[in-house]
Amino acid sequence: MTAYIDVDVRPILRAGGEPFSIIMDAVDRLAPGQGVRLIASFRPVPLLSVMARKGFAHTDRPLDGGDWEVLFSPLAAEDAGQEDAGAGLAFEQWPDPVVTLDNRELDPPEPMVRILAAAEELGPGETLSALLGREPIFLFPELEKRGFRWLGGFTPDGSTYQLSVRAPL
Incomplete structure (x- = not known):
C-alpha cells in the first residue's frame, strides 16, 4: 500500500x-x-x-x-514513463521550435492569445516555444481542444514557465 x-x-x-x-x-x-x-x-x-x-x-x-x-x-518501474494524452511525446523526440515567443512581460490573456494564434500557424508536427511569467493553466485545455500537445514547467529558480507546443501530425 x-x-x-x-x-x-x-x-x-x-x-x-x-x-x-x-x-x-x-x-x-x-x-x-x-x-x-x-x-x-x-x-x-x-x-x-x-x-x-x-x-x-x-x-x-x-x-x-x-x-x-x-x-x-x-507507477511500477515497467509502467514509468507512460505519457498522458495531453503531454504528448517525450520532449527529446520533438523537433526544434519554428516559433519562439517571450510572453513574460504580458498581462493575461495576451500570452494565451499570442500562443494560440502562433500555434494555429504551425505545420503538422511543428513546435513552438514560449516563455511566460506564470503557469498558463487556462491555456492547456484550449490547446488540447484544438489537438495540440504541450510540455512545460518552471525554470529551477521558479521565475519563468517554459512551454513547448506541438501541432497535430
Missing part, C-alpha cells in the same frame, strides 16, 4: 501564488514507493501530465466546496 504525504496548496492559490514549485519540492523529497495527496481548489489538469511523465498515476475526486483531492501514486 502506498504511503502519501499531504500537500495542501489551497492557501497558496487563495493568495494568488503558484504552487507548482512547492508540489515539485514535495515530489523530490519522496521516499521510494511514496506518493502525494494533493488538495487544491480546482482539478489540476495540467499537473496530471507532468506527474505522469515523472512516473505517477493519479486518481482524483471532488471534495465539498469545489475543492479536489488528487492521489499521485508511483
